[in-house]
Each structure stands twice: as structure tokens, then as C-alpha cells.
Amino acid sequence: MSQSPATLPPVLLHSEAELARDALATPLLGRAARLARWAGPDTRVGAGGELVDEQLPAAAAELGLTDGADGTDEGDAAAYASEAWRVAVDTGLVEIHEAAEDAEAPEAAEGTAAGADDEADGTVTPGEELGLLTSGAPQDILGIWLAALETVFADATVPDLDDLVDAIEDGGEIDFEALGWDPQGEADFLEGVLGNLYLLTVGEGTADGAVPLPALAASMIVPDDMGEPTDDILEQVSDAMMRLDDQFRMLEPIGLVEYQPVDEALMADIDSEEPMPPGDDEDVTRYGMVRLTPLGLYGIRARMLEAGLDAPAVGDLADKGADTLLDGTAGFPQGAAQAEIEQWLARRESLGAARELLAAARGGDEGAPLRRLRCQQALSLVGDEAEPALREVLDDAELGGLARVWLAEHGATDVPPPSEGMVFWLTIDTIAAQLAAEGNSEELQALVEGLAAQHSGFFAAAWRVEHPATADVLEAMGRLHPDKRVAKEARKAAFKARSQQA
Numbered sequence: 001m002s003q004s005p006a007t008l009p010p011v012l013l014h015s016e017a018e019l020a021r022d023a024l025a026t027p028l029l030g031r032a033a034r035l036a037r038w039a040g041p042d043t044r045v046g047a048g049g050e051l052v053d054e055q056l057p058a059a060a061a062e063l064g065l066t067d068g069a070d071g072t073d074e075g076d077a078a079a080y081a082s083e084a085w086r087v088a089v090d091t092g093l094v095e096i097h098e099a100a101e102d103a104e105a106p107e108a109a110e111g112t113a114a115g116a117d118d119e120a121d122g123t124v125t126p127g128e129e130l131g132l133l134t135s136g137a138p139q140d141i142l143g144i145w146l147a148a149l150e151t152v153f154a155d156a157t158v159p160d161l162d163d164l165v166d167a168i169e170d171g172g173e174i175d176f177e178a179l180g181w182d183p184q185g186e187a188d189f190l191e192g193v194l195g196n197l198y199l200l201t202v203g204e205g206t207a208d209g210a211v212p213l214p215a216l217a218a219s220m221i222v223p224d225d226m227g228e229p230t231d232d233i234l235e236q237v238s239d240a241m242m243r244l245d246d247q248f249r250m251l252e253p254i255g256l257v258e259y260q261p262v263d264e265a266l267m268a269d270i271d272s273e274e275p276m277p278p279g280d281d282e283d284v285t286r287y288g289m290v291r292l293t294p295l296g297l298y299g300i301r302a303r304m305l306e307a308g309l310d311a312p313a314v315g316d317l318a319d320k321g322a323d324t325l326l327d328g329t330a331g332f333p334q335g336a337a338q339a340e341i342e343q344w345l346a347r348r349e350s351l352g353a354a355r356e357l358l359a360a361a362r363g364g365d366e367g368a369p370l371r372r373l374r375c376q377q378a379l380s381l382v383g384d385e386a387e388p389a390l391r392e393v394l395d396d397a398e399l400g401g402l403a404r405v406w407l408a409e410h411g412a413t414d415v416p417p418p419s420e421g422m423v424f425w426l427t428i429d430t431i432a433a434q435l436a437a438e439g440n441s442e443e444l445q446a447l448v449e450g451l452a453a454q455h456s457g458f459f460a461a462a463w464r465v466e467h468p469a470t471a472d473v474l475e476a477m478g479r480l481h482p483d484k485r486v487a488k489e490a491r492k493a494a495f496k497a498r499s500q501q502a
Helices: 016-024 027-038 053-062 074-090 128-135 138-156 161-166 183-202 213-221 231-254 264-270 294-306 322-328 334-346 350-361 368-379 384-391 400-409 420-438 442-454 458-462 470-480 484-501
Strands: 094-098 122-126 257-260 289-292
Touching: 016 027, 016 138, 016 294, 027 053, 027 074, 027 128, 027 138, 027 231, 053 074, 074 094, 074 138, 128 138, 138 183, 138 231, 138 294, 183 213, 183 231, 183 289, 183 294, 213 231, 213 289, 231 257, 289 294, 322 334, 322 350, 322 368, 334 350, 334 368, 350 368, 350 384, 368 400, 368 420, 384 400, 400 420, 420 442, 420 458, 420 470, 442 458, 442 470, 458 470, 458 484, 470 484
Parallel strands: none
Antiparallel strands: 094 122, 257 289
């Protein structure tokens, strides 16, 4: 099911200048801008600001959609022109002026046919936002693009036009019950799908960011605790896939996603009475693949921030103190933590940064081991000029071990060897940090097995280590080690550690 964590993984965004260039290159915003420049005093619009029907062929021609070279028929050309015009209106690229009323105008002359002028309710002029596309700052362009995205998102949640017309009641109101359409529910569903796609992308869950459409649909429908999906659930997933196929086709021209549609040959199977998801031996890409573009990541994050979610971006901590950096990156995926730390270090000289990091890494609280692990990660990126800061903490009980590791890796001389107690303390601290960062991972299990194999008396000495996490670490080692004898030894050591702490 869709998840909404209080804090999302951080996203590494392209620069605003790059994103603005991407926005200007999107097909839909480009079409909207062309129509805004094409419009003039003779352009007529209806009561809702839409182009009157008689104007659509000329608008389509302006967009190059009427020559048939790209396979666009007349109906599609009018639809594309209408969509681009709607975006131009909603983003302020054009400004609508209501038609002036002439109270003394005579009745229509005999023989005057009802035409475009009778239907027109206003004229247009270029809007203030149009100039920003060529002379505005990147933030201005991105603001226009976000407004365009809002329009497309709203359109993507509207049902088929024919069904919509059929559901309009005599009074002009839409009978949502007859249509079987819940506007807010549709918007929430698409918002949730895009949120899940965002999580899969920034959470480093996919190799290239592309997600199979069945998996994305299932993420919204299949309960987390469900084993084999029921036929009813599978049917709901198939229905959702069909909806998403239409919606992603609409969202692609605004640059939000790159989308490989569902294979047309599979449409009948997906829409059958007994839909089946692709099997393990079937090419899942035939069922549709979607990925967020860099511009899409920016757009979804902007919508999340507007909704009040905490959606951090790499670089948010670059101007903060080391304590905020180490705490803030504690829950980051490895790649995101590395990128955040690199940006933080880029603003500081190495020696001062090292001293600030080491000071922030101290502590006996539950989060301290992971802070020290991130500190080690940061210190691995500073140069030899940071050596004095590491030598200053050689006698520190909490930092002396990691300082010796850094100095040894940088070829420093005259480094005093660590005491046995310091070695064991650093080992407990490192395992506690990895438990906090990764849980019971395969890498941690390998580390535990290696420690037990290399040090036959490890558990006999480890339970005496005066570290707040000693008992928890030894219990975890008991869970992780595959040898029952060694695991039992670890659990006994954990019991002794707890007795000592009591």
C-alpha cells in the first residue's frame, strides 16, 4: 500500500538552471508558448477562456499539427491545440479580457448567421509571464512550469470526455454518482502513485529509476501483509494499470515522466474479465515502464512540500553546523549521505571542518554511534591538512580509535597503538552504527562472522566494554551468527553485559 513517511529520503536535484532548460524544452510548455505568441486581438475565446471551435484549426496549424506528417488527425490536432491553449491561460502566458458589453447594440441584422463572434466571450493579449520564458530567472521559469503541471495533473484525473458529457445533468452540473467518479479520490490516487514512484527513485530502489507499471499499480492496491493476491485484487491492479497508462501518456509531454506505454498487443489481456499479471518468464517491460525525469523529481518534491511533507533535498544541510549534518544524514541512504557531506565540506577548509565534525561526533546517546560512522565517512573525504585535528583526539575514549584508523590510512607516523579496550570499544561502536544504519544486513552478518572467527575470546572480553550499546550489539551478534554454538556464546555475553549495566 502507499506509504507516507514523515520524512522522505533526500533527493539529489539538478541545478535550477538545468531544470529551467528542461522545462523550456518540454513539448507541452513549448506549444503553450507558441500559441501565446500567436494570439492577438482577433483571437476569440469562450466563457471559460477556451479557444472557440473556429479558432482551433488555425491554432493547430500554428503548432504544425495539421499536415499529417506525424500521423496526427484533425481531431487529435484540435485536442492538442486546446490543451496547449489551456496551459497558456492557466500559466498566465496569455491574459483573457472579457468582451465589452454594448447596451445600445441593435438586434442582430437579418441574415447574420450565428458564428464564432456570437460565441466569443472575450479576447486575449500576451500575459506578463510570457516574457519570463526568455528573460526570467530559472525560478521564474520553474514557477510557470509548476503551474502547467498543475493543469495537466488536473486533466489527468478527469474521466473520458464522452462519459463526462453523458453524466452532465439538465442544470449543467455533473452527476458524479452516475459517472462513478470521485474527483478527490482520483486526485489522491494519482498523487499517491507519483509519491510511490518518487520514493522508489530517491530511495535507490531501482537501477535506472524505471519502474514496471504493474508494480507501481500494485503498490497502491495490494496490502503489505497479503501473500498471494486474490482475483479481485488482481482485477483492481489491472484496472489501475489501464488508468495509469492513460495518465502517464498525458504527463509525459509536460516532462514529468519518461514513459514506455503498455504494449498494444497486451491491451485485450489486461482488460479481460480474468486479468493476469506478467509471469516471471515474461518481459515485464511490455506492461509499461515509467521513470521520473530530473524535472519530474523537482515537480513532485515541490508538490510534496506544498502539501506539508518533509521532502529534503541534498544540499539542504550544506550551510548547517556539523551536529546538524551528522544527525541529518543518519537516516540517509549511503549515496545521498555521501553527496550531502561532499557539499558540506565544499564550503569549509579541511582542518576546521575536521575539528567541527569530531566535536559533533561525541556522545553516549542512542544516535551517537551512527553520528560517528557519518563522521568517519566525512573525514575520509578531507585531505592530509586535517591531520592535526585527528592527533588532538588520540586520547579521547570515543574518538581515539577512529582517529588512529584515519591516521593509519593517510600514512601518518608516530601514531601510538590503541589499547585493547579502545579496539573493543571501537568494534562495539561500529557494529552499533551499522545496526542503526542497515539493520541485520548481509554485510553486517559477514562482519560478525569474521570477528568471531578471528578472535576466539571476543565475547569473553566484549561484555566488559563500557559502551551504552554493548548488550544490544552482543544480542544482535547472537541473532546474526549462523553457528548455534557461537550464537549462544554471544547471547550469554549479552546477558552478562546487561547484568553489569544494571
